[in-house]
Amino acid sequence: MADLAAPAQTETTPRTLDSDAVRADFPILATTNRFGKPLVYLDSAATSLKPLAVIEAVDAYNREYTSNIHRGIYELAERATTAYEGARASTARLIHAREPGEIVFVRNATEAINLVAHSWGRHHIGRGDSIVLTEMEHHANLVPWQLLVQEKDGDLEFIPVSDDGLLQLEVFEALLHLHPKLVAFTHVSNMLGTINPVREMTEMAHAAGALVLIDGAQAVPHLPVDVQAIDADFYVFSGHKMLGPTGSGALWARRELLEAMPPFMAGGDMIREVHLRRSEWNDVPWKFEAGTPDIAAQIGMGAAAEYLMATGMDAVQAHERGLTRYAMEVLVREVPGIELYGPSADQRSGVVSFNLPGIHPHDVAQILDRSGICVRAGHHCTMPLHERFDLAATARASFNVYTIPEEIDALAVGLREVARVFDS
């Protein structure tokens, strides 16, 4: 079992994870459920567990230097400002941004997409303009664009998904002949796990004159991301899925774009000068950070970025790829009739959505819960993608840096128990 999950040691995989050491960093893994069963957390795509380094960073802000940022002249406020801006620098380093000023802090990926839709979208999308999305988008990267094109009388077009869960790039090529203003797609599907060819798609979109927004919510926690190499225009992600606190997230965009965009929310901190009838905006990125942000959460996100970089994103990806391969093999071998969705393990991140024949995923999740196993059940905010596969719902197991093969074995045993309960 263990050798299947362990990535091959070659000269190109310099670091691997010490799972015992990693798991010791996550205090919640020492807890048990109401039946005394240890936690088997397989819902990391919804939100990740938090390591001590993040918990302690948030705690230190609350205990030792609570104060508002950017305004105070006293020591505590300077400490808070330094920590908050330090978190921005760490976040920028994690995704290889050119500079921290290209990182706008937001509450989550959803807010980042809404920011772009309101600020950039309302000024660039007009009557008859089209935006190209994909059938595999999370609702966060669909509904804001629906609202925008309804308001502006524009159009949405969709890159279809093949039966094996891949984007049909030949259709994308054809859609680009419509000269869309924007192409927005997910880096990694939160239901199929598919890793999309973001660099190639960005190049294709740019050649057709479109800007590109990439939803990196399921990518940044799991793979090395280099926004300069990808060369998109906007890249969004959430802190809480990358080991950081809820209420933290980021929008990356090239400085020139951010400078040309009008503010999204208005109020304190996003201004340089205010008069009764007009105001001047603060510099980027603060122009987009109106009001007091979730200072503690963003500091925690910075600690999460540091934790991931210290672990090594190559090592994280290799670990999760090994687990995914292992999970797909074990589940098919050990759970009769299980249906898995999405591409092969080498084309996906650590997400495995499945169904047991004739058993609703809610029942699956509820029975697994008795054994301390947490999986997601439902449409995972991808209703159109479920419709595409003619599915009402799926159960989903998703992995992270702290997941181990033994937890996948526990899932397989748990699923056999679910089938037994429904058989009897």
Ligand SMILES: Cc1ncc(COP(=O)(O)O)c(C=O)c1O
């Ligand atoms: C691919 C993808 N995009 C966007 C989101 C939205 O993230 P948040 O709820 O943190 O805004 C999610 C959350 O599950 C996701 O999986």
